[in-house]
Amino acid sequence: MDLLAEKFRKLGTDNAPGQEVRQATGHNSLALKGDTLAGTPVDFSHGDVDAFTPIPGAFDVFSEGVQRGGVQAYTEYRGSLEVRQNLAKKLADFTGAAIAGDEDLIITSGTQGALFLAAAATIARGTKVAIVQPDYFANRKLVDFFEGELVPVPMNYLDTDHGAGIDLNALEDAFKTGTKVFIFSNPNNPAGVVYSHMEIHSIAQLAAKYSVTVIVDQLYSRLLYEGQDYTHLRALDTGNANIITIIGPSKTESMSGYRVGIAFGSPEIISRMEKLQAIVSLRAAGYNQAVLKTWFAEPEGWMAERTQKHQAIRDAILAVLRQVDGLRVRTPQAGSYLFPELPKLSLSGPEFVRALRLQAGVTVTPGTEFSPHSESSIRFNFSQDHQNAVQAAERTVAMIERYRE
Amino acid sequence: MDLLAEKFRKLGTDNAPGQEVRQATGHNSLALKGDTLAGTPVDFSHGDVDAFTPIPGAFDVFSEGVQRGGVQAYTEYRGSLEVRQNLAKKLADFTGAAIAGDEDLIITSGTQGALFLAAAATIARGTKVAIVQPDYFANRKLVDFFEGELVPVPMNYLDTDHGAGIDLNALEDAFKTGTKVFIFSNPNNPAGVVYSHMEIHSIAQLAAKYSVTVIVDQLYSRLLYEGQDYTHLRALDTGNANIITIIGPSKTESMSGYRVGIAFGSPEIISRMEKLQAIVSLRAAGYNQAVLKTWFAEPEGWMAERTQKHQAIRDAILAVLRQVDGLRVRTPQAGSYLFPELPKLSLSGPEFVRALRLQAGVTVTPGTEFSPHSESSIRFNFSQDHQNAVQAAERTVAMIERYRE
Numbered sequence: 001m002d003l004l005a006e007k008f009r010k011l012g013t014d015n016a017p018g019q020e021v022r023q024a025t026g027h028n029s030l031a032l033k034g035d036t037l038a039g040t041p042v043d044f045s046h047g048d049v050d051a052f053t054p055i056p057g058a059f060d061v062f063s064e065g066v067q068r069g070g071v072q073a074y075t076e077y078r079g080s081l082e083v084r085q086n087l088a089k090k091l092a093d094f095t096g097a098a099i100a101g102d103e104d105l106i107i108t109s110g111t112q113g114a115l116f117l118a119a120a121a122t123i124a125r126g127t128k129v130a131i132v133q134p135d136y137f138a139n140r141k142l143v144d145f146f147e148g149e150l151v152p153v154p155m156n157y158l159d160t161d162h163g164a165g166i167d168l169n170a171l172e173d174a175f176k177t178g179t180k181v182f183i184f185s186n187p188n189n190p191a192g193v194v195y196s197h198m199e200i201h202s203i204a205q206l207a208a209k210y211s212v213t214v215i216v217d218q219l220y221s222r223l224l225y226e227g228q229d230y231t232h233l234r235a236l237d238t239g240n241a242n243i244i245t246i247i248g249p250s251k252t253e254s255m256s257g258y259r260v261g262i263a264f265g266s267p268e269i270i271s272r273m274e275k276l277q278a279i280v281s282l283r284a285a286g287y288n289q290a291v292l293k294t295w296f297a298e299p300e301g302w303m304a305e306r307t308q309k310h311q312a313i314r315d316a317i318l319a320v321l322r323q324v325d326g327l328r329v330r331t332p333q334a335g336s337y338l339f340p341e342l343p344k345l346s347l348s349g350p351e352f353v354r355a356l357r358l359q360a361g362v363t364v365t366p367g368t369e370f371s372p373h374s375e376s377s378i379r380f381n382f383s384q385d386h387q388n389a390v391q392a393a394e395r396t397v398a399m400i401e402r403y404r405e
Numbered sequence: 406m407d408l409l410a411e412k413f414r415k416l417g418t419d420n421a422p423g424q425e426v427r428q429a430t431g432h433n434s435l436a437l438k439g440d441t442l443a444g445t446p447v448d449f450s451h452g453d454v455d456a457f458t459p460i461p462g463a464f465d466v467f468s469e470g471v472q473r474g475g476v477q478a479y480t481e482y483r484g485s486l487e488v489r490q491n492l493a494k495k496l497a498d499f500t501g502a503a504i505a506g507d508e509d510l511i512i513t514s515g516t517q518g519a520l521f522l523a524a525a526a527t528i529a530r531g532t533k534v535a536i537v538q539p540d541y542f543a544n545r546k547l548v549d550f551f552e553g554e555l556v557p558v559p560m561n562y563l564d565t566d567h568g569a570g571i572d573l574n575a576l577e578d579a580f581k582t583g584t585k586v587f588i589f590s591n592p593n594n595p596a597g598v599v600y601s602h603m604e605i606h607s608i609a610q611l612a613a614k615y616s617v618t619v620i621v622d623q624l625y626s627r628l629l630y631e632g633q634d635y636t637h638l639r640a641l642d643t644g645n646a647n648i649i650t651i652i653g654p655s656k657t658e659s660m661s662g663y664r665v666g667i668a669f670g671s672p673e674i675i676s677r678m679e680k681l682q683a684i685v686s687l688r689a690a691g692y693n694q695a696v697l698k699t700w701f702a703e704p705e706g707w708m709a710e711r712t713q714k715h716q717a718i719r720d721a722i723l724a725v726l727r728q729v730d731g732l733r734v735r736t737p738q739a740g741s742y743l744f745p746e747l748p749k750l751s752l753s754g755p756e757f758v759r760a761l762r763l764q765a766g767v768t769v770t771p772g773t774e775f776s777p778h779s780e781s782s783i784r785f786n787f788s789q790d791h792q793n794a795v796q797a798a799e800r801t802v803a804m805i806e807r808y809r810e
Contacts, residue, residue, distance in 0.1 A: 003529040004677075011680040018479055019683075050474040059471055066464055066662065069455040073662030074423055109514050109664075109686035116685045124408040125530075138684045145684065257471065257478030259514075259690035272409075275416040278424075279543045279550060280521045281514035285664035285690050 010144040015350060016137070017045035017365045017381075020357060031347065032355055034402055041361035042392035047336060047383030049254040052306060055298050058255060058291045065290030073286040078274040079107025083289050087262060090296035094222075095245065096235035103267040106274055107284045107292065111219050111248035111261035114273075115183075116142060117280070118215045118244045118263055121272035122181045123148040130174040130182040132166060134339070134370035134377070136189045136217060143183075151179050154373075155188065157330050158341065163196030164188055171203065175210035182207060185217040186233075190339040190370045190379040192332025194224070200231040208238035213269070215244045220335030222303065223252040225311050228333045234265060242266050249295045251336065251383070252306065258288045310336055313382045313389055320393040324400055336383035339367070342376050345403040349375040352403060360395040415549040420755060421542065422450035422770045422786075425762060436752065437760055439807055446766030447797035452741060452788030454659040457711065460703050463660060463696045470695030478691040483679040484512025488694050492667060495701035499627075500650065501640035508672040511679055512689045512697065516624050516653035516666035519678075520588075521547060522685070523620045523649045523668055526677035527586045528553040535579040535587040537571060539744070539775035539782070541594045541622065548588075556584050559778075560593065562735050563746065568601030569593055576608065580615035587612060590622040591638075595744040595775045595784040597737025599629070605636040613643035618674070620649045625740030627708065628657040630716050633738045639670060647671050654700045656741065656788070657711065663693045715741055718787050718794055725798040729805055741788040744772070747781050750808040754780040757808060765800040 013019050065072040072080065081102065088101025099105055108114040119142035123129055127148040131139045132155045143150050151174045156165040164186070171182075182203070186195045195203070207214045216233050224230055234245050248261030261284075263273060277283065314332055321329055326343030345352055353366045356378075367374030382389055418424050470477040477485065486507065493506025504510055513519040524547035528534055532553040536544045537560045548555050556579045561570040569591070576587075587608070591600045600608070612619045621638050629635055639650050653666030666689075668678060682688065719737055726734055731748030750757055758771045761783075772779030787794055 004527070007529070008526070008677045008680055011677075011684065013482065013680050013683045016482075016683060019481060046479055048475055049478050053474075059468070062471075063464070063468075066467075069458075070453055073454050074451055076424060077418065077421075109690070112684065113686045121413070122409070124412070141684050145681070257691040259686065259688070259693075272413045272416075275413055275418050276550070278418045278421060279416065279517065279546050280685060281518045281664065283664070285514070285693055286662040288664075288690055288693070 007145060011141055015353070015366050015369055020045065020363055030351055030355055032359060034359070037360045037395045037398060039361060039391050039395055040388045042384055042388050043363040044380040044382065044384065044392070045363050045365050047251060047254065047381050048385060049256060051385040052254050052383055054254045055249070055294045056302070058258070058294045061290050061294050062258070062287060065287040072290060075283055075286050075289060077278045077283050078105070078270070079284060080286070080289050083107065083292050086293055091247070091262070091264060094296060095232040097232070099264050104270055105262065105264040106270050106277070107289050108261045108263060108277065109281050109284050110250055110256070110259040111217065111246050112138065113281070113284065114246040114248070114261045114263035115139070115215070115217060117273035117276050118246065118269065119143070119146060119183070120276050121269050122213050122215070127181060128179040130171065130179045132184045132188070133372070134190055134367065134374045136185045137369040139183045148181070155191070157188065157191045157193045158328050161330070163199045164193045166195065166199055168199070168202050172206055175206050175212050179212055181213045181215065183215045183217070185219065187220045187334035189220070189335065190337045190365070190367070191330060192335045192337045192339065193330060194228060194230060194333040197229070197231045200233050201236060204233055204236040204238045204240065208240040213242040214240070215246065217246045219247060219251055221247065223307055223310060223336065224334045225307065225314070225332070230334070242269065244269055249292070253295060255291060255295070258291050260284050260288050260292055309386070310383060313384065313386050314338065316386065316390045317380065317382055317393045320390060320397055324397055327400070336381050338380040338382055339377050342378065342400055344376070344405045345400065346405045347403050349378070353378060355403065356396060356399050360392070360399050362392045362396050412550065416546055420758070420771050420774055425450065425768055435756055435760055437764065439764070442765045442800045442803060444766060444796050444800055445793045447789055447793050448768040449785040449787065449789065449797070450768050450770050452656060452659065452786050453790060454661060456790040457659050457788050459659045459662070460654070460699045461707070463663070463699045466695050466699050467663070467692060470692040477695060480688055480691050480694060482683045482688050483675070484689060485691070485694050488512065488697050491698055496652070496667070496669060499701060500637040502637070504669050509675055510667065510669040511675050511682070512694050513666045513668060513682065514686050514689050515655055515661070515664045516622065516651050517543065518686070518689065519651040519653070519666045519668035520544070520620070520622060522678035522681050523651065523674065524548070524551055524588070525681050526674045527618050527620070532586060533584040535576065535584045537589045537593070538777070539595055539772065539779045541590050542774040544588045553586070560596070562593065562596045562598045563733050566735070568604045569598045571600065571604055573604070573607050577611055580611050580617050584615070584617055586618045586620065588620045588622070590624065592625045592739035594625070594740065595742045595772070596735060597740045597742045597744065598735060599633060599635060599738040602634070602636045605638050606641060609638055609641040609643045609645065613645035618647040619645070620651065622651045624652060624656055626652065628712055628715060628741065629739045630712065630719070630737070635739070647674065649674055654697070658700060660696060660700070663696050665689050665693050665697055714791070715788060718789065718791050719743065721791065721795045722785065722787055722798045725795060725802055729802055732805070741786050743785040743787055744782050747783065747805055749781070749810045750805065751810045752808050754783070758783060760808065761801060761804050765797070765804050767797045767801050
């Protein structure tokens with residue numbers, strides 16, 4: 001079992017968002033100072049679907065799915081053809097390139113399911129896989145689980161105010177030296193930055209030149225703040241057929257409780273993903289697939305209002321955080337993540353995260369989940385009640401001052 | 406990509422239940438005789454949840470889950486603690502041994518999800534894994550996917566009318582020669598036979614003696630026909646801590662559209678399963694977890710009536726099939742599968758299955774999905790409308806006579 005023990009050691013979830021409840025409290029081992037700070041607890045580890053509720057009508061469409069019975073319960077492993085065709089049209093419009101809907105699209109158990117299946121379909125033992133630092137924590141874990149070889153590519157998001165700041169020379173070096181797969185999120189999770197047209201264009205050209213398969217997680221690509229543009233990798237015609245785009249309604253649209261996501265692109269990879277889904281979970285829950293019909297078909301103005309509200313929370317929290325001397329933070333261009341780098345504290349990053357939860361009722365995710373080089377950063381998902389979130393940011397600032405070295 | 410190509414070749418799903426719609430029709434390559442047979446098409450590849458509907462009240466409990474909002478949408482990766490505790494008590498009563506509910510139980514994306522995670526948690530490259538022939542087709546695929554080494558153990562179900570007929574000497578030989586994991590379904594899928602107390606007792610003792618981890622899929626263990634008893638492996642005290650029991654409401658209770666299942670047992674294995682679920686799908690769909698509260702809490706008499714109705718369909722289909730000279734079939738003791746071995750036909754097993762679908766509107770699953778030695782068997786899931794099912798069985802008999810060699 002040694003191989004397995006090592007494999008599962010790397011999959012540690014103790015600091016993963018939402019798992020804090022499983023941590024031993026371990027007050028004693030922490031060098032805590034001062035008293036607890038009063039205030040409504042806020043869990044910034046994920047969005048609050050009570051503050052921002054699911055797409056209107058989603059539940060009704062789910063109910064219709066249940067009433068439809070067997071047809072909706074037992075779909076093909078890749079999902080209901082009717083729903084896939086509905087999605088194909090909407091996602092082709094959104095991303096700017098055609099989708100057939102049958103051979104080139106699969107409905108998965110959330111976008112996490114899509115990422116898992118896409119990684120499994122492309123990463124064998126020893127496959128070199130480029131990942132961005134920092135980026136979504138599961139990317140690294142997926143490479144480890146499938147025994148691929150991680151090739152990290154830095155993203156210097158704090159040193160620019162345009163684009164994501166990916167080191168394109170490092171990316172080309174990685175591709176030149178045998179990297180076969182590149183996985184990244186755009187907008188970036190955790191930094192909330194959007195890759196510029198130039199960056200996406202370069203990624204597409206390099207991937208085509210070196211025959212690299214690209215898996216791009218576009219989970220937050222609809223929640224773009226004022227004046228922000230977005231380039232869909234798949235819409236650039238570079239002749240690289242090996243692109244998989246992943247997206248889903250779990251975040252911006254608050255449909256996480258339904259666990260449905262989508263992957264589309266290369267039919268060969270989608271076909272492998274379906275074969276694997278057959279033994280992973282058979283299919284995304286049949287009834288739940290129906291709610292995808294409400295996605296990209298929201299009431300007029302609903303997305304615009306949601307975006308404005310998130311932008312207001314973003315700006316209010318940034319105003320609070322920027323009072324802190326030595327704190328560095330980039331203004332997110334999209335999505336609902338904020339990823340400040342804190343000044344030097346007397347506690348380690350993960351220790352401060354625990355202190356923050358225990359003393360201030362503020363749950364955030366430690367930067368080490370996203371990159372080994374992000375020890376002094378913390379991630380907020382600011383899709384929360386506005387007032388509670390701002391007050392929790394103020395308590396966070398008080399805690400930073402308390403533990404400043 | 407050679408390693409991966411080989412891996413995914415073994416995961417072929419073309420003949421898997423429910424995937425028939427993806428097969429090229431390929432009339433031309435089949436040596437068809439005669440005309441099509443009129444009648445209501447019946448898909449015996451899975452149960453008909455329109456004929457046998459989900460547990461009364463399940464949808465209402467789902468709705469309450471949605472109204473509960475974030476608490477239900479974002480559970481721990483292993484599932485809602487409230488639901489797990491509710492299940493622990495009911496499943497302890499059912500299986501005859503204690504369950505705490507926290508460290509030793511996980512809610513998964515259907516029982517398929519539980520099987521996948523349990524296999525991943527116990528099978529490394531080269532791990533010897535014993536599987537029964539015939540048994541649920543995913544067992545073999547899981548071993549292949551994780552690059553374990555298959556050690557087949559015969560089950561001579563047609564040569565006995567008590568117990569499953571597992572070859573216990575072959576099982577001990579397998580355990581003696583380095584098998585680390587044993588996966589089996591009880592009641593057996595596809596044969597519908599139940600392991601006797603002696604068989605389960607022997608499996609438990611051998612597993613303890615040779616330190617083998619046992620994964621037992623008890624999906625159909627509630628649907629027992631008249632006079633049938635059932636021994637829960639986990640209730641036998643053999644000191645073997647490495648037992649995982651898998652069960653779910655997808656079959657007997659017709660809740661497949663909600664995609665929820667359960668695994669319980671060894672806390673070490675459950676902990677690994679949770680770590681992996683975090684990157685496979687995060688969690689079973691949060692809202693859907695709520696419906697588990699209705700399970701093992703059905704209205705008085707509901708299960709008894711469901712069992713009687715299934716027994717009546719079983720007996721009616723058996724009466725039809727047993728008219729066929731040279732056909733061998735065991736009377737299922739539990740569940741809703743029938744697995745007759747057909748007389749010699751002029752078409753191969755998989756060809757006959759296609760002819761049956763094209764000419765008689767009857768969809769069954771070829772025996773080769775369950776064992777390389779079951780080429781002349783076909784599997785029926787008889788959880789169907791009674792009259793339609795019997796008529797489809799009659800058409801099947803006509804087709805057997807048509808293609809008899």
